[in-house]
Amino acid sequence: MVATPLTVGYFEGEDGLEHDSRLLKVVSYLDVGDGNxxxxxxxxxxxxxxxxxxxILKIEDEGVVPIPMTPRPYDGRNQSEIADVKPLVTLEPEGRNVSMMDNMIHWQNWDFHLKMDARVGPVISTLTYDDQGEKRxxxxxxxxxxxxxxxxxxxxGWYFKAYLDSGEYGMGNLTSPLELGTDVPINAMLLPATLADNNGDPFTIPNAIAVFERYAGPEFKHNEMLGSNPGNESRQRRELVIRWVSTIGNYDYMFDWIFMANGNIQLTVGASGIEAVKAVRSRTIHDETAEEDTRYGTLIDHNIVGTTHQHIYNFRLDLDVDGEQNSLMEVNPVVAENTEGGPRKSVMVTRERVVPTELESVQKxxxxxxxxxINPNEENRMGYPVGxxxxxxxxxTHPIAKGALFSEDxxxxxxxNFMDxxxxxxxxxxxxxxPEGKYPNRAETDTGLKAFVEDDQSIENVDTVLWMTTGATHVARAEEWPIMPTEYVHSMLKPWNFFDQTPTLNLPDPEPLEN
Structure with a gap:
């Protein structure tokens, strides 16, 4: 038997537990030798x-449900044929384009500091972009x-399951070492991380963070058929990826910071590993018990339900767009009546607004x-504020989590509240x-973002912090069992009138390659 210790949450005594007690709940699994x-x-x-x-304070026993006993290995040991896959190799015959000195990383126009935190994992700081010789x-x-x-x-066995993975468990300390060729391409640099354990003693995680460059499609392309200069113009897009994986029990979370030469920053989270499943009496959806057994999930195997849940991530982004004084601007494309003549009945226009205070910033x-x-104190050459x-x-690849799937009470x-x-x-x-507060375990109220915005401070032309929440609602399916192919959610920061022109016009035109 394998026992897993889990946090218990807070229910104001409605669960029969005292608030000030230091508690864990333990649920168990049977090890039948299949590795899963x-x-x-x-x-x-x-x-x-x-x-x-x-x-043991008490045992909560709601009656026997037969344990699913069918072996379900996830490492391929029960597969009769292994796929015939030829090697795919990324080579850098003239050396890497990315350089690193101590904890500072340089790639194309980007420079930044990289460190590992025991709670939240990688931290990117002092990020600048070299714009034609000016580090912005x-x-x-x-x-x-x-x-x-x-x-x-x-x-x-389920009502208390709402894991604040970084705030309750420490995701940096649960870093999963990366392997070349599977977790990351073979051209990756693998970096160790030294952290403090729960006793304050240092320990080192090998291969904790990967840094690598990859091909990412055309940066731009145009095939001109007219004019004095016909022909194709295209350039290759490269991306610099900072990858880190944290394993919390059954799930493995892959976090990528992706930097592009054009100034884009993509934040990608991939979830893999093994779904948390529930034993039920139903073998198929046609059984008499199936309607009740699948009320809160999907039957993904005989006698096994994948319970519906959410994966919600919040990123703390202390942006300094061309300086510390920033503001939040809303630009809303709308339909308006055409009053300028001609046959068109309507036109497209945009309406802008600078958000004045913290509470007004909070939005789906x-x-x-x-x-x-934006930085209202700096303009591009057309006079727009840089942003x-x-x-x-x-x-x-999963349905987006538009908000918390819980009632407000x-x-x-x-x-x-940050999840909504x-x-x-x-x-x-x-x-x-x-965003969940400094000490979220068994907290009675929201001591994080909801508390941060209660004083409703000004966010116009001041030093601000952007908190960006993203995530997925996970409705299980059979194709995710017994192991889930990595499912992604993507966020992005994109320059908006930050530059005066296409920032990648100086990319080299590579020599054409032949098959």
Whole structure:
């Protein structure tokens, strides 16, 4: 048997537990020798452990559900044929384009400092872009702020499952070492990280962060058929990737900071690993028990339900767009009546607004709108304020999490409000580090972003911090069992009138290659 210790949340005593007690809940799995004990849950049985006196406070037992016993290895050991896949190799015959000195990284026009944090993982700081010889500030410091994985099942072994992975477990300390050729391409530089354990003692994680360059399609292309200079003009896009993976129990989370030569910054999170599953009596969806068994999830195997849940990530981005004084601007494309004549009945226009205060900044993100962090004191050559667009949802492979799938009176919603809105902007405060608050475990109320914005400070032309929330709602499917192919959610920061022209016009035209 394998026992897994889990945090218990807060329910104001409605769960029969005292608030001030230091507790864990333990759920168990049967190890049948297939390498995947997660596929054999012991359902409806939870031990509540008191960490102060190392005792079992109570056992919660809601009745026997047969343990799914069919072996479900996820390492391919039961596959009769292995796919015939030829090697795919990325080579850099003339050396790397990325250089590193101590913790400073330089690639094309980008320079930044990289470090590892025990709670939130990689931290990117003092990020600048060399614009024709001028090093322009983009971001003072950026990292994962926090994340939460809430489940929607009210049963005894599930209702408390809402993991604040970084705030409760420490994702940096749970870093998964990376392997060349599978986790990252073979041209990657692998960097160790030294952190402090729970006793304050240093320990080193080998291959904790990967740094690599990759081909990413055409940077631009045009095939001119007319004029005095016909022919094709295209340039190759490269990306610099900073990759880190943290494994929290059954899930493995891959975080990529992706830098592009054109000034774009993409934040990608991939989720893989093994779904947290529930043992049920139903073998197929046609069984009499299936309707009740699948009320909170999907039957993904005989006697196994993948419970519906969310993966919600918040990034703390202390942007300094050409300096510390920034503002949040909204640009809304709208339809207006055509009053200028001609046959058109309507026209497209944009309406702009600078958001004055913290509370007004808090919003769900509509992909059809434009949200910018601008510097009102700096202009490009056309006179527009320089800025960066904020895109919490820039594509993904699971349904996006438009907000928290909980009612507003639910205890979890009261404790972690950051999961419900995608854009928050606060005036800089060095003590405001984590969207879920500094000490979220068993917190009664939201001591994070909801508390940060209560004083409703001005965010016009001041030192601000952008908090960008993204994520996915995970409705399980059979193709994700017994192991989930990596599912991605993408966010982006994109220069918006930050430059005077296409910033990659100076890319070299490579020699054409032959097959």
């Amino acid at each position: 004990y997660w596929a054999h849950p012991i359902e409806n049985l939870v031990a509540v452990v008191d960490l102060e006196d190392n005792s 500030k983009v971001m003072y410091e950026g990292s994962l702020g926090g994340m939460i994985v809430p489940y929607g099942d009210p049963d005894v 993100f509509d992909p059809s709108t434009i949200r910018l962090m 960066y667009q904020v895109i919490p949802f820039a594509g993904g 639910d205890w979890l919603f009261r404790r972690a 809105k995608q854009i928050w902007v606060t005036q800089y405060n060095p003590d405001e580090r984590f």
